Amino acid sequence: MSDGDPEYDTDFRENPEDYEIGRGEEGVFKVQPYKSELLPLWTFKTPEEAEESAEAILGKYEEYRENDDFPGMDMARKYLRMGYTRSMRYARYPGGTKYKDGEEREPEEWADPEKREAALRFEQRLERVRDDEAYRRAKEAHRKR
Incomplete structure (x- = not known):
């Protein structure tokens, strides 16, 4: 399963030393096996679905923590962050469209109150x-490696 980048041919559970924390939500759609485990849990369509999604991802985080699996812990954190940021984009911009004709639109408060509720569940x-x-502690130890 190659995305054209040899880094993403890596099983990061088997090779945690190869995992780079990265910025923001970097790697959420590529870093395996976590993408396959977390992406199916991730949704923010309604506040209720966001609640279930955020709780399921937090459950995976706790499982990774119990197994001293820092890459998994960090990826679960990134999915929670992504749930928050994507929901807030829809909450503040009608249809989630932040740019129109190459220009950033003015955010609305709240273009979609349900998406704001979904964002708060992830937050x-x-x-x-x-x-x-x-x-x-795990993040600091990983950085030192």
């Missing part, structure tokens, strides 16, 4: 991960 779980001392 709550994301804060729990960010505040998790085990995550911070």
Whole structure:
């Protein structure tokens, strides 16, 4: 399964030392086996679905934490972040379209109140991960490797 980049031919569970934290949501659609485990759980169509999605992803985060699997923990964090950022884009821009004719549109407060609710579901779980001392320690240890 190659995306044309040899880095993404890597199984990062088997080779955690090859995992780079990266910026923002980098790698969410490529880093395996986590993409296959997390992407099917990720949705923000309604606040209720976002609640189930965020809770399921947090559950995977906790599973990765129990297994000392930092790449998995970090990827779960990225999926929670992506749930928040994508939901907020739809909450603030009608149809989720931030740019029109190459120009950034003015955000609305709130173009889609349901998507804002969905975003808050992800944000709550994301804060729990960010505040998790085990995550911070694992991230620091990973950086030192």
